[in-house]
Structures are given as structure tokens and as C-alpha cells.
Amino acid sequence: MGGTSPIVKIVQGLQISYKDTKTMKTSIRIDEEVWEKFKELGDDKYKYISNAKLISQAVHEFVEK
Numbered sequence: 001m002g003g004t005s006p007i008v009k010i011v012q013g014l015q016i017s018y019k020d021t022k023t024m025k026t027s028i029r030i031d032e033e034v035w036e037k038f039k040e041l042g043d044d045k046y047k048y049i050s051n052a053k054l055i056s057q058a059v060h061e062f063v064e065k
Contacts, residue, residue, distance in 0.1 A: 006021070013046065013049075014046055014049060014054075014057065015059065016049070016053055016056075016057050017057070017061075018056060018057060020053075023052055025045075035062040036053070038058075039051075042054050
């Protein structure tokens with residue numbers, strides 16, 4: 001059996017889809033349980049992405065919907 005097999009690229013993880021600009025520092029109030037779940041998710045599944053980028057992506061998706 002000759003020939004070539006198709007190449008399938010599997011991309012795992014989160015795609016950052018907003019235009020990355022200057023980072024700013026701010027303070028927010030957030031529900032403690034929501035924050036703990038967010039931190040766990042970031043620490044476990046997305047440790048290669050900074051919390052600032054994760055929060056920016058979440059807010060970006062919220063305002064774009």
C-alpha cells in the first residue's frame with residue numbers, strides 16, 4: 001500500500017483571539033468561588049497562559065457576544 005496519508009493537526013488548548021495591546025493594572029470585585037474556579041482552571045489546564053491573558057480573553061468573549 002503506497003501513497004501518503006493525510007496530515008491531521010490537532011490543536012489543544014485555548015486560542016487567544018483578541019488583539020494584544022498594552023496591559024493595564026486594575027482592581028475588580030469578584031465572587032470568591034468564581035475566582036477560585038478560575039484560578040484552578042488556569043493553574044491546571046492553561047498554566048502556559050498568564051492570568052492576565054486568560055482574564056482578557058474571557059472579557060473579550062463576553063463583550064463580543
